[in-house]
Amino acid sequence: MEQSIALMIQKYATATPDKTALIVEGERCSYQQLAAYNRKTAAYLQAQGIASGDRIVVEADHTLPYAYLWYGIQLYGATFVPVELNTPSARILEIARELDAAKIVTLTAREDLPQAWALDALMEQLEGQADDFQPVEPDSGALAEILFTTGTTGKSKGVMVSFGNQINIALAGIETTNIQSDNIWLIPTPMNHAAGLRKVHIAMAVGSTACLLKGFRNFKLFFKTIAEHQVTSLYLPPSAIHLLLAVCSRDLAALNGQIRFIYSSSTAYPEADKEKMRKLMPDVYMYNCFGCSEAGVVCTDEFCVSGGSQYAGSVGRPNSLSQIVIVDEDGNEIENPSVDNPGLCAIRSQSVMQGYWNEPEQTAKAIKNGMLVMSDICYFAPNGELILIGRSNDTINLGGLKVAPLEVEEAATRADCVDECLLIPVTRGGNTALKLLVVLKAGMALDEDAIRSVIAQNLEPYKIPKHIVAIEEIFKTFNGKIDRKKMIAAYS
Numbered sequence: 001m002e003q004s005i006a007l008m009i010q011k012y013a014t015a016t017p018d019k020t021a022l023i024v025e026g027e028r029c030s031y032q033q034l035a036a037y038n039r040k041t042a043a044y045l046q047a048q049g050i051a052s053g054d055r056i057v058v059e060a061d062h063t064l065p066y067a068y069l070w071y072g073i074q075l076y077g078a079t080f081v082p083v084e085l086n087t088p089s090a091r092i093l094e095i096a097r098e099l100d101a102a103k104i105v106t107l108t109a110r111e112d113l114p115q116a117w118a119l120d121a122l123m124e125q126l127e128g129q130a131d132d133f134q135p136v137e138p139d140s141g142a143l144a145e146i147l148f149t150t151g152t153t154g155k156s157k158g159v160m161v162s163f164g165n166q167i168n169i170a171l172a173g174i175e176t177t178n179i180q181s182d183n184i185w186l187i188p189t190p191m192n193h194a195a196g197l198r199k200v201h202i203a204m205a206v207g208s209t210a211c212l213l214k215g216f217r218n219f220k221l222f223f224k225t226i227a228e229h230q231v232t233s234l235y236l237p238p239s240a241i242h243l244l245l246a247v248c249s250r251d252l253a254a255l256n257g258q259i260r261f262i263y264s265s266s267t268a269y270p271e272a273d274k275e276k277m278r279k280l281m282p283d284v285y286m287y288n289c290f291g292c293s294e295a296g297v298v299c300t301d302e303f304c305v306s307g308g309s310q311y312a313g314s315v316g317r318p319n320s321l322s323q324i325v326i327v328d329e330d331g332n333e334i335e336n337p338s339v340d341n342p343g344l345c346a347i348r349s350q351s352v353m354q355g356y357w358n359e360p361e362q363t364a365k366a367i368k369n370g371m372l373v374m375s376d377i378c379y380f381a382p383n384g385e386l387i388l389i390g391r392s393n394d395t396i397n398l399g400g401l402k403v404a405p406l407e408v409e410e411a412a413t414r415a416d417c418v419d420e421c422l423l424i425p426v427t428r429g430g431n432t433a434l435k436l437l438v439v440l441k442a443g444m445a446l447d448e449d450a451i452r453s454v455i456a457q458n459l460e461p462y463k464i465p466k467h468i469v470a471i472e473e474i475f476k477t478f479n480g481k482i483d484r485k486k487m488i489a490a491y492s
Contacts, residue, residue, distance in 0.1 A: 003137040004144060004163045005170060005201045006075035010035050010135055012207040016181075021204065023184075023211040023229055024064050031207070034067065040126045041072020043133040052077035053142060054102035057095055058119075060192035061085050061107055062212045065123045067200075069105060074163075075135055078102075079143040081158075082192035084460045089113045091459065095148065099158065099357060140164030146357055147194050149293045149402055156407065158357030159194075159293050166201060168350040169296030172321045173202035176287055176300045177233070177261050181207045186231045188213040188222065188240075190462075194293040195265060195400040199235045216240055223251050226258075234262045237399040238269045238288070242430030245276050253280040261285040265297065265400060270430055271312075274303050290315035290388065294353045295372050298322040299386050314385045315378075322349040324386060326379060331368030337379040342389055345378040346371040394484055396425045398432055401462050405484075408465070411458045412436060415451040417444040422474050424488045426467065436465035437491055439474060446470045 002008050012019065013035030022029040050056070056073050060066060060082045073080045081099060083092055089112045096104050104116035138144070145161040161169075173179070185203050187210055189196035196212075203210040211229055216222045216236065225231065236244070241264065244252055262284060269288055277286055286304035291297040301309060301316030309316070318324045326337035327346045334343040352372045355363035366372060377389040396403045405423035412421045420439040425432050440446060448468045455464050471491070475483040 003140060003167065004074055005166060005204050006038060006071045007135060007137065008205050008207075009038060009071055010075070012204075016207055019181075019207065020209045022064060022067055022200075023209060024062055024067075026228075027064060029064050029067070034071070036131055037068035037126065038072040038075045039131050039133040039135070040129040041069055042076035042135070043131070044122075044126060044129050045073065045076045045078060046133065047129075048103075050076070050078060050102050052138075053079065055079045055081050055096075055099040055143075055146065056103045056105065057081045057083060057092060057099065057101045058105045059083055059085060059087065059092070059107050060190060062191055062214045063107075063119075065119055066107075066191065068126070069119065069122070071204075074144050076133070077136070077138045077142065079146055081146045081148075082197070083148065084190060084192045084462065087460050088457055090457070092116075095158075099146065138163045140167075141354070143354065145197070147192075147197070147293055149194070156404075157359055157362060160354040160357055162354050165296075165351055165353060167205075168321055169198055170201045170205040172297050172319050172351060173198065173263075174206060175319050175321065176289060176297055177202070177263060177285075179203070179206050179208060179233070179261075183208040183233055183260065184211060184229055184231050185209065185233045185235065186211045186213060186226060186229075187235045188216040189235060189237075189400070193400060194296075195235070195237075198296060199263065216244070219244075219248050219251070223248070226255065230258070232258065232260045234259060236262060236264055238264050238273065239399050239431045241277070242270065242273050245273060245280075246429065249276070249280060256281045256283055259284050261287060263287050263289060265289040265291065269303070273430065274308055278304050278307070288315070290386065292372075292374060294366065294374075295322070295347050295349060296351045298324060298347050298349065298351070301385075309385055311381045311383075311385055311387055313387045313389060314381065315388050316386065317384055318386065321351060322347055324348075325371065327368070327371070327373060331371065331373055339379055339387070339389075342377050342379040345374045345376045345386065345388075347374070348372075396423070396432065396434065398434070398462060403434060403463050407459065408434070408436070408455060408463050411455045412438070412451050412465075414458075415447065415454045417441055417447045418451065420474050422482060422484070422487055423465065424484070424492055426492050433467065434463070434465040435467040435469065435491065437469055437471045437474065437487065439472070440470055 012031040017032035021031045021034045109118040144163045144166045146158040200210045289297040290299040299316045326343040408423045419441045422437045426435045
């Protein structure tokens with residue numbers, strides 16, 4: 001296999017030039033077209049003085065021009081840094097400064113980011129750009145992507161993914177799904193997050209087709225897209241499956257002969273939902289994948305065709321590209337881990353990230369003895385399946401998007417009415433949402449619009465709480481620390 005996904009696209013542009021690579025909002029793009037725009041993008045970057053290895057921050061969207069730029073940056077050997085759609089300019093600039101980025105690209109021109117390129121205008125430049133770039137194989141250790149996620153410290157961290165990591169993560173996905181070149185994969189997730197990006201990587205690595213959609217909650221459009229483009233696989237987190245089961249179970253059942261597999265990640269399926277899927281779609285392989293942004297998928301539990309595991313909490317067996325051991329907090333392997341003697345899941349693999357950008361202390365905490373140590377508390381069942389007990393930190397997981405309460409709380413306290421606040425998760429029907437508990441300043445009334453506005457000015461849109469509630473006090477321990485577990489128990 002080539003040394004990057006961008007080079008894989010170039011290969012398929014020669015082998016299967018007319019094959020559809022991407023479908024976005026009904027518009028199709030062949031491998032030949034995608035490869036040509038990737039080369040033009042690389043040539044344009046070169047002409048503008050961008051150097052191989054430079055970081056380029058890009059506002060994400062579900063569009064073909066975004067994909068042209070995304071893989072063009074990587075074909076050139078620069079580092080692609082996606083940020084969420086509609087991220088505030090102040091946050092984009094903060095990320096760019098932290099990375100010493102060579103360039104920022106937003107979808108359209110922003111008055112408060114005059115130094116950024118606008119993607120719509122950039123596309124006009126690419127139309128006249130000579131297609132004369134000669135791709136070269138990147139060094140496997142060079143950075144392909146920096147993906148901003150949220151860790152246990154409450155500070156957003158940049159996960160450094162090398163070209164070698166990128167290929168290995170794609171190989172793990174290929175092994176997991178047995179994806180074939182004639183597959184058409186519907187991916188209705190944000191295109192700045194590892195979950196969505198890596199499914200496209202997997203599709204491109206085997207020369208198949210990725211169909212991008214902005215979410216799945218427009219059920220009519222979701223099922224119309226599946227029918228119109230003869231989609232054969234889906235990426236959906238368990239919370240999405242739960243909602244579809246509640247609202248569109250007949251539509252799901254009708255896809256049993258068409259869909260080959262459904263890939264899920266980010267959290268566990270409720271057992272009731274597993275049983276419903278077995279009845280509705282008995283011939284569809286349901287892969288619930290366990291992993292993280294720092295390493296990709298490392299374990300998979302197929303629970304539909306196989307009938308599922310006999311062990312509650314099973315996340316399946318490790319794939320052939322990852323070795324998993326159970327360690328203590330110091331990174332030392334635990335002998336004979338069990339339900340009574342669990343530990344932290346640690347991963348040894350070529351998929352493991354290079355580290356966190358400019359965060360040597362956090363990198364040292366995450367990577368110990370050559371292994372990525374996760375916050376997930378686990379043990380191995382007698383048959384070799386990895387059993388997940390829970391997480392050792394307070395990070396809130398929204399279907400793969402991780403939110404550190406501290407950064408939301410810090411932003412919310414800038415609102416005039418807020419004295420103290422605490423962010424907690426609330427789960428209903430398998431869906432997790434953010435709930436902000438607010439202690440008001442004396443004489444002030446709760447102003448939800450003002451709180452959401454101040455958060456929106458500083459953080460990504462998905463970090464804005466769905467629920468905001470005024471309370472009398474925040475419980476604290478004897479030494480003054482917030483008793484987060486007690487608060488969650490009382491208000492979730």
